[in-house]
Amino acid sequence: MTIPFVDLREHYAAIAPSIDEALKRVIESAIFIGGPEVEKFEREFADFCEIEHIIGTGSGTAALELIFRALPIKPGDEVIVAANSYIATALAASAVGAKVVFVDCDPRTYNMNPDKLETAITSRTKAVAVTHLYGQPADMDRIVTITRAHGLLLVEDACQSHGARYGGKRVGTFGDAAAFSFYPGKNLGAYGDAGAIATNDNAFAEKCEILREYGQTEKYVHVTKGTNSRLDALQAAILRVQLKHLSDWNGSRRRAATMYSELLSDTPVSPPYIQPNTEHVFHVYAVEVENRDQLRDYMHSRGISTNIHYPIPIHLQQAYSELEHTRGDFPVAEAAADRLISLPLYPELKHDQIEEVVTALKGFYRW
Ligand SMILES: *Cc1c(COP(=O)(O)O)cnc(C)c1O
Numbered sequence: 001m002t003i004p005f006v007d008l009r010e011h012y013a014a015i016a017p018s019i020d021e022a023l024k025r026v027i028e029s030a031i032f033i034g035g036p037e038v039e040k041f042e043r044e045f046a047d048f049c050e051i052e053h054i055i056g057t058g059s060g061t062a063a064l065e066l067i068f069r070a071l072p073i074k075p076g077d078e079v080i081v082a083a084n085s086y087i088a089t090a091l092a093a094s095a096v097g098a099k100v101v102f103v104d105c106d107p108r109t110y111n112m113n114p115d116k117l118e119t120a121i122t123s124r125t126k127a128v129a130v131t132h133l134y135g136q137p138a139d140m141d142r143i144v145t146i147t148r149a150h151g152l153l154l155v156e157d158a159c160q161s162h163g164a165r166y167g168g169k170r171v172g173t174f175g176d177a178a179a180f181s182f183y184p185g186k187n188l189g190a191y192g193d194a195g196a197i198a199t200n201d202n203a204f205a206e207k208c209e210i211l212r213e214y215g216q217t218e219k220y221v222h223v224t225k226g227t228n229s230r231l232d233a234l235q236a237a238i239l240r241v242q243l244k245h246l247s248d249w250n251g252s253r254r255r256a257a258t259m260y261s262e263l264l265s266d267t268p269v270s271p272p273y274i275q276p277n278t279e280h281v282f283h284v285y286a287v288e289v290e291n292r293d294q295l296r297d298y299m300h301s302r303g304i305s306t307n308i309h310y311p312i313p314i315h316l317q318q319a320y321s322e323l324e325h326t327r328g329d330f331p332v333a334e335a336a337a338d339r340l341i342s343l344p345l346y347p348e349l350k351h352d353q354i355e356e357v358v359t360a361l362k363g364f365y366r367w
Contacts (some may be wrong), residue, residue: 002303002355006185006346014348015241022237029079029188032233039254041236042196044243045180045188048163050170051198053205057212060159060181064092064129066229067177067197068206071153077126082112084333085131090314092179093129100323101125104330108273110134111341112288113332114142121146127153130175132308135253135283136185136275140174147175155179158198162188163250165279172198177208182239187253187283188246190235212355252347253319255281255331256354260285262341263358269367284309285345290365292341298364304357307342358362 007241010021026037038056047055057063059259073079075097081090090100103116112130130138138315147154152177159162162180164171173180182194197208210217231239247262257280261271267289289295299306313333315325327334343357354362361367 001356003305003344003349003351003357005305005307005342005344007348008184008189009171010348011189011346015245018241019238019294022241023048023234026233026237033230037233037236037240038231039245041231041240044240045196046198048243049172049244051173051178052200052202053198055197055199055205055208055212056236057195057197058229058231059193060157060179060183060186061092062212062227062229063179063181063195063197064155064157065095066096066208066211066227067179068093068096068127070204070211071127071155071176072096073126073153073190074239076124076242078122078124080117080120080125080128081314082131082332082333083131083313084110084310084336085133085157085314085316085353086159086310087131087317087319088181089131090160090320093127093225098126099124100314102323102325102330104332105133105336106139107335109136109139109275110336111136111138112143114139115148116141117143118146119133121150121152125150125152127155129155129157130161131157132161132164132171133149134272134286135161135164135281136272137161137171137280139279140166140171140273144174155259159186159195160283161281162186162247163279164281169238173200176201177204182235187250187281188239188242190242192235194231194235194239196231227305248283249347252349253345256345256347256349257282257285259351259354260345264361265354267358267362269361283347284342286340286342288336288339289341290339292339295361295364296341299357299360300358302363304360305344306339309340309342311337313337316355 079093156178159181182190215224
């Protein structure tokens with residue numbers, strides 16, 4: 001038996017008739033840009049997120065970039081980002097000319113460490129971009145308190161955490177704006193690139209709508225130098241079908257994670273720490289292990305696909321070499337990059353597959 005890391009074909013097979021019907025509906029309507037599917041998806045996802053506005057975009061990265069442009073973040077402003085986020089959080093801030101300032105993560109949750117955040121704030125800090133990594137909400141009580149105390153803007157990178165809750169509240173509702181990605185492998189995925197901005201602020205939502213569509217308020221009337229980054233109608237129609245299943249799929253991910261954690265409790269591998277008061281949606285089930293790379297090869301030889309999220313922290317990427325960071329600057333993020341391995345996890349993953357993954361892990365460590 002081979003176990004893939006995620007199985008998008010199985011994911012499609014389970015809902016194929018409704019996806020096919022949705023695609024046909026859009027193609028027959030010949031409304032490919034904007035229109036009812038996009039508007040309905042934006043309304044339905046806003047209701048799901050318990051937020052006022054969802055503005056569809058071309059990708060999660062584009063959503064972040066539009067947010068930074070709309071806030072606005074200007075050249076020379078500092079934006080604080082966790083060193084172990086996916087690089088897109090930082091790239092979007094860089095794209096508007098901001099200086100990215102990295103902070104280390106918490107060794108248990110791998111989310112931004114609020115103590116480190118506090119010490120990274122300078123007179124030039126304009127915003128904090130906090131990622132809810134792997135589907136687990138960051139420590140929002142403390143992060144909101146710190147950003148408010150310093151008068152900073154707060155952006156949530158919710159690209160891995162559709163539907164997660166912190167203190168009963170959906171992620172994406174804590175800051176000034178949030179970005180979602182619908183990259184195919186995300187908890188809510190399109191069949192191509194897609195993303196969205198979430199906000200409760202009416203004026204900010206309008207600004208984002210103008211920016212994503214050539215800076216126009218109406219056709220051929222351009223009030224600002226916007227861009228073209230829209231959610232297309234085919235993707236919106238696909239997302240509307242998938243959204244109906246998202247709560248069930250998140251539930252299946254949580255059950256799979258619980259089963260992994262129970263089985264791992266009797267091995268040398270510690271299950272991931274879950275912060276109390278949160279509803280983790282397990283975009284990724286990552287565990288810290290010894291001899292990670294050898295373990296990965298061993299799993300691969302047994303037909304089990306794993307992944308590394310992420311092998312090189314952002315501050316050590318060549319893309320950020322101008323900041324002259326070196327190994328040792330963010331030791332927790334660096335240790336995580338060296339030691340974490342992500343196990344197969346997707347809604348259709350079966351119990352016997354989870355058992356097989358854990359059996360293989362035990363085999364490697366001769367447990
Ligand atoms: C996926 C992801 C992004 C980027 O989203 P795209 O849709 O691929 O552009 C940004 N941040 C995080 C944390 C992500 O996981």
